[in-house]
Amino acid sequence: MPTTELSTDVALGVAIPSRNARGRIARLGSVVDSILAAHEYPPAMENLLAEALTLTALLGALLKEPEGQLTLQAQTEGGVVDLMVCDYRGGELRGYVRHDAERLIDLPEQPTLQDLFGKGYLAITFDQPVAKERYQGIVPLEGKSLGEAAQSYFAQSEQIPSLVRLAAEKRGDSWTAGGLLLQHLPEGEEGRERLHTRLDHPDWPHVAILGGSVKPEELTDAELPLDALIWRLFHEEDEVRTLAAIPLSRGCRCDRTYVRSVIARFPADERDAMVGDDGLIRVDCAFCSSSFSIEPTELT
Numbered sequence: 001m002p003t004t005e006l007s008t009d010v011a012l013g014v015a016i017p018s019r020n021a022r023g024r025i026a027r028l029g030s031v032v033d034s035i036l037a038a039h040e041y042p043p044a045m046e047n048l049l050a051e052a053l054t055l056t057a058l059l060g061a062l063l064k065e066p067e068g069q070l071t072l073q074a075q076t077e078g079g080v081v082d083l084m085v086c087d088y089r090g091g092e093l094r095g096y097v098r099h100d101a102e103r104l105i106d107l108p109e110q111p112t113l114q115d116l117f118g119k120g121y122l123a124i125t126f127d128q129p130v131a132k133e134r135y136q137g138i139v140p141l142e143g144k145s146l147g148e149a150a151q152s153y154f155a156q157s158e159q160i161p162s163l164v165r166l167a168a169e170k171r172g173d174s175w176t177a178g179g180l181l182l183q184h185l186p187e188g189e190e191g192r193e194r195l196h197t198r199l200d201h202p203d204w205p206h207v208a209i210l211g212g213s214v215k216p217e218e219l220t221d222a223e224l225p226l227d228a229l230i231w232r233l234f235h236e237e238d239e240v241r242t243l244a245a246i247p248l249s250r251g252c253r254c255d256r257t258y259v260r261s262v263i264a265r266f267p268a269d270e271r272d273a274m275v276g277d278d279g280l281i282r283v284d285c286a287f288c289s290s291s292f293s294i295e296p297t298e299l300t
């Protein structure tokens with residue numbers, strides 16, 4: 001029986017054991033709205049960040065440790081977007097985009113990755129502090145969509161055949177974004193070292209065709225529980241398992257003490273230059289737009 005609490009602001013693990021496939025499916029509603037509410041982005045940037053946050057949730061849900069952190073960062077040269085950062089920790093998501101508003105106006109309504117990022121790179125960092133594992137992979141931001149770029153990340157950096165689909169849609173004042181990630185892991189979710197992955201293994205194209213048939217409007221349909229959608233795609237398989245659902249929320253980790261410690265590390269003359277007309281140093285969090293006013297005397 002599909003459960004309605006698996007509709008939005010949640011990520012769900014999926015396993016198709018007989019096909020050696022695993023995956024994650026996620027949908028974001030109010031989490032995206034509350035993250036976007038801290039900014040005043042034009043629609044194309046809201047759409048981009050909604051998809052990027054969904055990708056961040058899918059990748060973050062792969063972390064084994066609750067303390068683990070996943071960071072997605074787009075670095076660009078000559079693009080309309082010059083920086084995009086999203087991160088995930090314990091189901092908490094945050095993100096922001098820095099872009100050139102004047103150049104964005106000249107872009108087509110459905111900008112390509114090339115339009116948005118120019119010569120861009122996508123850096124994905126998995127950080128699992130308990131196991132002391134930190135892994136970063138970087139791929140060019142190429143292809144038609146952020147989903148395609150993420151697929152190349154897995155193909156190039158991890159040699160794992162993967163399928164990534166992302167979609168975002170605004171209805172009225174509210175965004176819904178959804179995503180599906182599927183991977184071919186012959187040795188399963190846990191356990192033995194992967195010795196060899198045959199890219200032409202017949203199980204994988206089968207899973208990729210079924211998964212790839214998911215429609216953007218299914219991913220963004222907040223009335224359609226994620227387990228019902230997985231069932232719709234894979235009900236003919238011998239066995240489809242779902243793993244524990246991960247609730248997703250908006251979370252920012254900025255705090256006054258941290259901001260003060262960062263400012264305190266600047267040399268005195270640079271700190272003096274930061275003081276505004278009101279005698280305070282003002283620092284805005286790029287993620288959540290919180291503003292911190294620091295008395296220069298606090299720093300000594």
Ligand SMILES: [Zn+2]
Binds near residue numbers: 252285288290
């Ligand atoms: Zn913040």
